[in-house]
Amino acid sequence: MELENILIDTKGHVATLTINHPPANAWNLATMQDMEKALDALEEDKTVRVIIITGSGEKCFSAGFDVSDAGNAATTAPLGRTLWRRIDRFSKPVIAAINGFALGGGLELALSCHFRFMVDAPKVTVGLTELNLGIIPGWGGTQRLAAVVGKARALDMIFFSKKVGAREAYDMGLVNHVSEPGKVVEDALEFAETLAKRPPIAVSCVLKALSAGQYEGIDQGLALEAEGSDLVATTSDCIEGFTAFLEKREPAFKGE
Known part of the structure; x- marks a missing residue:
């Protein structure tokens, strides 16, 4: 399957899906459509039991919506809502390996995953920062962040566009595991391989x-x-x- 902005690597029963849209792995229409095709293929593949989603490079998981593709926003935004909801309700476990900063729609994607692993590295943060632009999280962030960390903390993070590092994210239950630099995908893969042995x-x-x-x-x-x-x-x-x-x-x- 030829995809422009999404890479798929399968080892045993685990498929790693990498967002490959530099420099910030942001979501334009083409990347969103590639994601939809990748999810279609992985859901149908009975040999795949667990999916890992990560970003290319070491600096960024995903920066959310690609503002340079604003002309397609009327199509991209509804598709983002649909796909993030689909991941949340996916028939196979999905793990976010947050290898760099995850902001806006990037964190909303991670929140849609069933498990979240995050690298503990300087300046790597996650947050829903949309209010800085006078807009709000629109791909499920208001609902899923509150479900994960509680209403009051979610409101504090969203209202003030707060970004948190790995240790704080772990303490509030936003991520399940904190990894050393360069090891987040490795840690997620080890967890995924164990999970793939379950029925x-x-x-x-x-x-x-x-x-x-x-x-x-x-x-x-x-x-x-x-x-x-x-x-x-x-x-x-x-x-x-x-x-x-x-x-x-x-x-x-x-x-x-």
Whole structure:
């Protein structure tokens, strides 16, 4: 698959998706369309169980919307909302490896991912800085930041366009793991490989139930939990899990 601004590297059951739109990995229409194609391909690929999203280079994960492509904003902005929501509700775990600063739509992308790893390096910060421009976060940031760090802290960060480093982000629960410089993708890959060993159908069912509860309410979340529970009971992975437990060995899940 030929993509201009998104790179895909697959190792085993883990696919690393790299935003490759220098200098700031910002989102113009072409990059957004490449992202959509990449997500389509990775969702259909049954060999891929976990996805990592990172930025090219060492300075920037993503700076958000590409203002030089403002002429396409009427198309890019709605597509960004749709894709970030899709990532939030993706059927496979998605990990953000924040290798450099993530601002505006870049942090909104990271917030859409299920896990966030961030490099602890001088001047590397994350924040929703849109109010500095007289606009507001428009790709899900108001909702997802509050869900992750709480309403009061989210309002403080958004109202004053505050940017935080890795340690502060970790302390407030904004990121799950802090990495040394040059190691964030490596750390995310190690985590992803461990996660990829978990039963894929069960993992997908958990993601669907959690997403339904968040977006559609607890009753729908519980309904999908029950549906998923019935489904996994019929899988070969269920038999493998119980067999491995009785045989006192590690299970080898196949997603069947």
